[in-house]
Every structure is written in structure tokens, then in C-alpha cells.
Amino acid sequence: MIELIRQRVLPHYSIAANSAIAASSAGEIKISPLGNGHINDTFLVRAGGTELVLQRLNTQVFPDPWTLVNNAALIDTHLQRQQAAGRFRLQRIDPQLTLDGKLAVDLGADGFWRAIRFLPHSTSLEVVGSxxxxxxxxxxxxxxxxxxxxxxxxxxxxxxxxxxxxxxxxxxxxxxxxxxxxxxxxxxxxxxxxxxxxxxxxxxxxxxxxxxxxxxxxxxxxxxxxxxxxxxxxxxxxxxxxxxxxxxxxxxxxxxxxxxxxxxxxxxxxxxxxxxxxxxxxxxxxxxxxxxxxxxxxxxxxxxxxxxxxxxxxxxxxxxxxxxxxxxxxxxxxxxxxxxxxxxxxxxxxxxxxxxxxxxxxxx
Structure with missing residues (x-):
């Protein structure tokens, strides 16, 4: 999976295209699993000081993944407007476009991939403690x-x-x-x-x-x-x-x-x-x-x-x-x-x- 991401997914994103480290040595790109979701496969990619979350959507569960990413983009655009008007105080996980301006990468048998912004200093809980x-x-x-x-x-x-x-x-x-x-x-x-x-x-x-x-x-x-x-x-x-x-x-x-x-x-x-x-x-x-x-x-x-x-x-x-x-x-x-x-x-x-x-x- 890691090699698939390196060779077929990352070339579609600026984290690989514009990173000096990525250009000089693909081995310097660090890819690690993220989270423990039941459905999709999620990875954190680090390269040249830049971080990106990549997800391979489960197309058995989501047979129309373009609807999924389009919905997310529509919501993010609305939240961005609300944020600008001072009516939304949380951070957004805005979708990251590919180099050709798309919301996702469809690699057929190798999966449907989308990227979102990684939020530094973030953490999640599995059980509420207080x-x-x-x-x-x-x-x-x-x-x-x-x-x-x-x-x-x-x-x-x-x-x-x-x-x-x-x-x-x-x-x-x-x-x-x-x-x-x-x-x-x-x-x-x-x-x-x-x-x-x-x-x-x-x-x-x-x-x-x-x-x-x-x-x-x-x-x-x-x-x-x-x-x-x-x-x-x-x-x-x-x-x-x-x-x-x-x-x-x-x-x-x-x-x-x-x-x-x-x-x-x-x-x-x-x-x-x-x-x-x-x-x-x-x-x-x-x-x-x-x-x-x-x-x-x-x-x-x-x-x-x-x-x-x-x-x-x-x-x-x-x-x-x-x-x-x-x-x-x-x-x-x-x-x-x-x-x-x-x-x-x-x-x-x-x-x-x-x-x-x-x-x-x-x-x-």
C-alpha cells in the first residue's frame, strides 16, 4: 500500500511535486497509517515540512465516491463563508485539490483517493473521559x-x-x-x-x-x-x-x-x-x-x-x-x-x- 501511494497517488499532489526532499529522495517521504476507522484506509503523509492526509475510500461502502467528495466540498465552501462572517469558530479540514484541480484521484483497481488538510496539534478520543x-x-x-x-x-x-x-x-x-x-x-x-x-x-x-x-x-x-x-x-x-x-x-x-x-x-x-x-x-x-x-x-x-x-x-x-x-x-x-x-x-x-x-x- 505504501508503495502504491508513493508511485501512483502522491504524484497527483503538490506535496510530492513541489517538495525538494521528495524530488531528491522519495525515501524521505514518510507515510504512516492514521486513525482506526472501520471503513476507509487513511494515511498521514509528511514531506519537506508539509503534511497531508490521504484516504482511499471504500467504494463497496461508497459506490458513488464523487458524490461524497462533492458533498464535502460544498459543505467546506459554506463553512468557509460562515467562518469569514464570524459564525463558525472551528477549523476546517478543507479538501486538497490535485495538480489538475480535481477533488480526488480515481485509480480504478488501485482505489479512489482523496486528500484533506492535516491539522497539527490535533488529537481524538475513543472513549469520553470527563x-x-x-x-x-x-x-x-x-x-x-x-x-x-x-x-x-x-x-x-x-x-x-x-x-x-x-x-x-x-x-x-x-x-x-x-x-x-x-x-x-x-x-x-x-x-x-x-x-x-x-x-x-x-x-x-x-x-x-x-x-x-x-x-x-x-x-x-x-x-x-x-x-x-x-x-x-x-x-x-x-x-x-x-x-x-x-x-x-x-x-x-x-x-x-x-x-x-x-x-x-x-x-x-x-x-x-x-x-x-x-x-x-x-x-x-x-x-x-x-x-x-x-x-x-x-x-x-x-x-x-x-x-x-x-x-x-x-x-x-x-x-x-x-x-x-x-x-x-x-x-x-x-x-x-x-x-x-x-x-x-x-x-x-x-x-x-x-x-x-x-x-x-x-x-x-
Missing amino acids: IAEARQAAAAFGHFAKALSDLDASLLGDVIPNFHHLPGRMAQLQQAVAADKAGRVAECQDWLSFVQQQQPLLDELAQTLPNLPLRVCHNDTKINNMLFDKRDGSAMAIIDLDTCMRGQLMYDFGDMVRTFTSPEAEDSCNLDKVRVRPEMFAAICEGFLGELGQVLTQAERHSLWLGARVMCLMIGVRFLTDHLNGDVYFHIQREGHNLDRAANQFSLYLSLLAQADSLKACLS
Whole structure:
């Protein structure tokens, strides 16, 4: 992979074309893996004092990658205008154009590559460690959504149609059960029965969605998609705009609840420790609503509790589906990894239900 980047990808970017070090010795270009995303392959490139983030997009997951990079560019242009007007305070991970002015490089069998700006002094978290971190990150995602609230959502294409569509995800799970491609259905019967019992949540969702406006949403508000500044711990940037498209903000809120509130990582097998920390939930509400309180409609505000439950259940369903299909979507590091992730998310969902009254009070 490293040699592919050196020989076929970097020549399209100025980091290689204009670097004296690169020109004199290709070996001086340092390329290293970056992050631990489930979907794309990400690398940090350093050459001649210049840094660049390169990503090979997973075109099995994103079959229309040009829509993805065009959406990201449209969002960045809008945020740039908001920044100039003093209405956006975070840094941007603006797309880096190729030497011929394109947003990406399509190398066919060798992958679809795009580059974004690297932000020095940045760091990310896998598990929220403090109430302050939860509040700060939720405020950053809220600030991001607020800055995009006047961007026409219809201008963005659907990167993954029906991405946050629980009935569709449930149907995919049933298809996976029927096919049983990997011969794993028998070991998952308890969780499959549990999922089938959640029909009331789907009914509530069907009644709520018609009342919600379409917004430009991030759609993947995990804690590791927000960067902190290592120098002072402040919020620096919202990253991973791959799934930014039109949708409902309750899902962005719900994904923060899903990824901020548990003291365990989303693939932890310590299910007895997987729980919603109420103080973290309250901090998310404070940070997110503190930025978006005047933007949200009353129906949107009421939908946030639904979004929290839907996201925990839906991501669990997606992990379970991928496990049954033979781990074809999410990267895994061990056998049964996606089943562990599914059990983790279902446990978090159950913790939400167990604390419903006290948690809902944080949204009033």
C-alpha cells in the first residue's frame, strides 16, 4: 500500500511535486497509517515540512465516491463563508485539490483517493473521559450543525441512500438471517429474538419522522470524529464528512449518546460495564442544545430522545447483520468482532430504557 501511494497517488499532489526532499529522495517521504476507522484506509503523509492526509475510500461502502467528495466540498465552501462572517469558530479540514484541480484521484483497481488538510496539534478520543469533554464535543457538533442550518439540504446528494433508515436496516438483518451466508445464525438467536421485540420503536419512529425538517447532518457523530487541540484541550474540528447528507438531527444527537456515554469502547466485551452514564447524557444535552436551541423546531427537540434509542438499536442491528453476512462491511480485528460490537450496542440500548425517566428530564 505504501508503495502504491508513493508511485501512483502522491504524484497527483503538490506535496510530492513541489517538495525538494521528495524530488531528491522519495525515501524521505514518510507515510504512516492514521486513525482506526472501520471503513476507509487513511494515511498521514509528511514531506519537506508539509503534511497531508490521504484516504482511499471504500467504494463497496461508497459506490458513488464523487458524490461524497462533492458533498464535502460544498459543505467546506459554506463553512468557509460562515467562518469569514464570524459564525463558525472551528477549523476546517478543507479538501486538497490535485495538480489538475480535481477533488480526488480515481485509480480504478488501485482505489479512489482523496486528500484533506492535516491539522497539527490535533488529537481524538475513543472513549469520553470527563463531563467537560462530553459537553465540549457535543457543543462542537451542535455548532457544526448550526453553521450548516442555512445550507439547502437538497443540494447534497445521497452518499448512502437510507443510511439512517431503521426499517430498512431491520429488513437487511432479516435477509442476512434467511441467507445465513457464514453459518452464524444459530449462535445469534438470543439477540435476534431481542431485536424482533422492538417493533414499538419502529412505530414511534414512523409517527415522528413526517414532522421533522430535513437538515444537513453529519450522520456519524462519534467522539473520534471530533478533534481536540492537544495544546489546551479545546475543540478544534469536526472531521469525517463522508456521510454528511440530508437527514434529521435526532440521529446526530443519538450517535453522540451512543458513543459518548458508555465508559467502554463500542467493541468492549465487558457488557456488565456498558451503560449510559447519566452525567454524560446531561452534558451532551447541555452542549448540543446550547448551540442549537434556537434553531431546532419543537418537534425536533422532542425527537432527540427517540434518536438516542434508534441509533443504539440501529447500529447494533448493522453490526449483527454484518456478522451474519461474514464481516463484509466493517473492518474487524478478531473473529466475532462484529457480534461483540452488536452485543455492546444492544446493552447500551437497554441501559437507555432502564434510565428513561431521568434521562428524558435532561431534554425538558
